[in-house]
Amino acid sequence: MTTTSGTFDVARIREDFPLLKQTVNGKPLVYLDNAATSQKPQSMIDALVRYYTTENSNVHRGVHTLSQLATDDYEAARTKVRKFINAAEDHELIYVRGTTEGINLVAQTFGRQNIGQGDEIIISTMEHHSNIVPWQILCEEKGAQLKVVPINDSGELLIDEYEKLLSPRTKLVSIVHQSNALGTINPMEAIIEMAHSRGVPVLVDGAQSIPHMTIDVQKMGCDFFVFSGHKLFGPTGIGILYGKAEYLNAMPPYQAGGEMIRSVSFEKTTYNVLPHKFEAGTPNIAGAIGLGAAIDYLNDLGMERINTYEKELLDYGTDCLSRIEGLKIIGTAKEKGGILSFVLGDIHPHDIGTILDTQGIAIRTGHHCAQPVMQRFGIPATARASLAFYNTKAEIDSLVEGIDRVLEVFS
Amino acid sequence: MSQLPDVPLDGLYGDAIMDHYRNPRRRSPLPNADIESHELNPFCGDEITLRMKLGADGRVEAVSSVSQGCSIIQASASMMAELMTGQMLSALKERSQKFRSMMRGESLAEDDLKGLGDLLALLVVRRYPVRIKCALLPWLALEEGIEKMASDGVRLYPKNEGI
Numbered sequence: 128m129t130t131t132s133g134t135f136d137v138a139r140i141r142e143d144f145p146l147l148k149q150t151v152n153g154k155p156l157v158y159l160d161n162a163a164t165s166q167k168p169q170s171m172i173d174a175l176v177r178y179y180t181t182e183n184s185n186v187h188r189g190v191h192t193l194s195q196l197a198t199d200d201y202e203a204a205r206t207k208v209r210k211f212i213n214a215a216e217d218h219e220l221i222y223v224r225g226t227t228e229g230i231n232l233v234a235q236t237f238g239r240q241n242i243g244q245g246d247e248i249i250i251s252t253m254e255h256h257s258n259i260v261p262w263q264i265l266c267e268e269k270g271a272q273l274k275v276v277p278i279n280d281s282g283e284l285l286i287d288e289y290e291k292l293l294s295p296r297t298k299l300v301s302i303v304h305q306s307n308a309l310g311t312i313n314p315m316e317a318i319i320e321m322a323h324s325r326g327v328p329v330l331v332d333g334a335q336s337i338p339h340m341t342i343d344v345q346k347m348g349c350d351f352f353v354f355s356g357h358k359l360f361g362p363t364g365i366g367i368l369y370g371k372a373e374y375l376n377a378m379p380p381y382q383a384g385g386e387m388i389r390s391v392s393f394e395k396t397t398y399n400v401l402p403h404k405f406e407a408g409t410p411n412i413a414g415a416i417g418l419g420a421a422i423d424y425l426n427d428l429g430m431e432r433i434n435t436y437e438k439e440l441l442d443y444g445t446d447c448l449s450r451i452e453g454l455k456i457i458g459t460a461k462e463k464g465g466i467l468s469f470v471l472g473d474i475h476p477h478d479i480g481t482i483l484d485t486q487g488i489a490i491r492t493g494h495h496c497a498q499p500v501m502q503r504f505g506i507p508a509t510a511r512a513s514l515a516f517y518n519t520k521a522e523i524d525s526l527v528e529g530i531d532r533v534l535e536v537f538s
Numbered sequence: 539m540s541q542l543p544d545v546p547l548d549g550l551y552g553d554a555i556m557d558h559y560r561n562p563r564r565r566s567p568l569p570n571a572d573i574e575s576h577e578l579n580p581f582c583g584d585e586i587t588l589r590m591k592l593g594a595d596g597r598v599e600a601v602s603s604v605s606q607g608c609s610i611i612q613a614s615a616s617m618m619a620e621l622m623t624g625q626m627l628s629a630l631k632e633r634s635q636k637f638r639s640m641m642r643g644e645s646l647a648e649d650d651l652k653g654l655g656d657l658l659a660l661l662v663v664r665r666y667p668v669r670i671k672c673a674l675l676p677w678l679a680l681e682e683g684i685e686k687m688a689s690d691g692v693r694l695y696p697k698n699e700g701i
């Protein structure tokens with residue numbers, strides 16, 4: 128078993144993830160469901176334990192020592208996120224529950240403020256439901272229209288069609304960076320440039336891209352970027368909405384309550400400054416600190432090295448799976464991240480998932496909250512193996528053996 | 539930790555289920571049915587269309603059960619179709635309820651178990667909680683069909699048994 132790739136010592140790295148050591152159904156766990164959620168390094172888990180054991184208190188409220196410590200760590204985590212995605216200012220980062228809440232926040236504030244009757248929002252065929260439904264609801268409320276960029280048979284966005292859809296009525300473009308169902312990595316810089324040349328802002332759903340590549344929001348040029356901590360080796364219930372200050376400042380508040388106000392009287396309430404304006408109520412303090420710890424961990428490994436290793440793993444997986452007779456990979460874009468979505472003859476993905484599970488192999492089966500993608504390919508569901516940097520070629524070999532077992536059962 | 543037996547798949551893909559999956563019964567769509575019902579599980583695309591034709595005595599005279607999806611829904615749909623012919627809707631409704639409580643993990647009386655016949659092969663699905671709904675979908679279609687019949691005033695019970 129080779130788990131060392133260049134200087135990327137995967138065997139060593141796996142030691143950092145306690146959950147990966149367990150057996151499932153009597154077999155060593157092969158965790159290939161990283162696009163759903165990722166596993167957690169011990170240092171991240173320790174940060175949560177340390178916070179609750181030694182520091183737990185509310186932020187931005189107390190003058191006492193613990194509250195000060197908690198506030199410092201909570202805000203230090205924000206700075207870590209800023210550096211991680213190269214945002215210009217800490218206050219451009221809003222803590223939210225995850226990608227879903229980030230998109231809903233923008234829809235309910237920026238969207239309700241700027242999108243009206245006859246206006247248009249552009250999304251794509253490969254969006255996760257969380258980047259479709261909030262816009263549909265907004266469009267219904269405002270009498271606006273959703274325009275959808277089509278994709279080709281490889282699962283690549285048709286950029287020419289996108290350009291044609293941009294019109295004077297377009298008020299926002301909201302596109303996924305890396306598709307969770309297909310793995311396609313979209314050319315965000317080009318997409319953003321075309322929108323900006325017409326004065327249209329762009330939201331990027333970064334849920335699936337940020338765990339696997341270096342993100343530089345200033346270089347990319349996006350106006351909003353959202354992601355979930357739990358897919359980035361951090362805790363559940365925490366995520367980030369990045370927005371350019373000019374937009375965030377102009378947007379009305381999302382939720383109302385404590386923390387987001389500057390002064391309240393029954394006659395008039397004035398809102399707090401960024402980022403607090405969008406962080407009503409006691410936030411997920413431990414979550415933010417855990418996210419910061421996950422980012423520390425990733426910085427130690429290096430996103431470039433992670434990306435290089437994962438590419439190698441994806442190439443290996445693509446090659447192995449392509450050799451299996453009757454197996455068809457759904458999503459074969461030239462620019463692609465570590466997602467292997469496939470169908471296997473007429474064997475239903477549920478059956479594949481169950482048989483693999485008995486061998487300790489965890490994959491996802493279903494429509495992956497991307498039903499329009501399934502419709503585009505004329506299938507009800509796929510089986511999906513999604514990779515992270517702690518996966519190995521040996522695990523891909525186990526997946527292949529598992530699929531062979533599926534074929535045996537259904538032969 | 540492990541909820542599954544060490545023997546892989548312990549019967550989930552056993553002979554009875556695979557036989558019904560590979561050779562589904564009553565699969566050609568019934569023309570001029572008296573009632574049609576349809577169920578869909580949007581999460582996985584499992585789908586069933588059930589059609590029934592009733593005889594003058596109120597018994598099921600013909601049935602078609604066309605399902606799409608995994609092996610479990612297809613086997614369950616086929617097994618269900620096979621035992622429907624000649625039955626009163628009241629008896630089918632009762633059997634459906636028995637089957638559902640069996641799948642929910644309730645223990646059934648000896649006689650009830652016997653009455654389930656081939657369906658007993660689906661008992662193994664209980665070990666795979668996420669798959670139970672696959673086995674139940676055809677029965678939801680059956681119960682929906684029976685409801686529709688009842689609301690149309692169709693006789694569910696044999697003569698002299700009363701309602």
Ligand SMILES: Cc1ncc(COP(=O)(O)O)c(C=O)c1O
Binds near residue numbers: 163227306332335
């Ligand atoms: C591309 C994409 N967008 C959005 C989401 C939603 O993320 P969350 O459920 O963490 O809010 C997901 C999660 O599956 C995703 O893959």
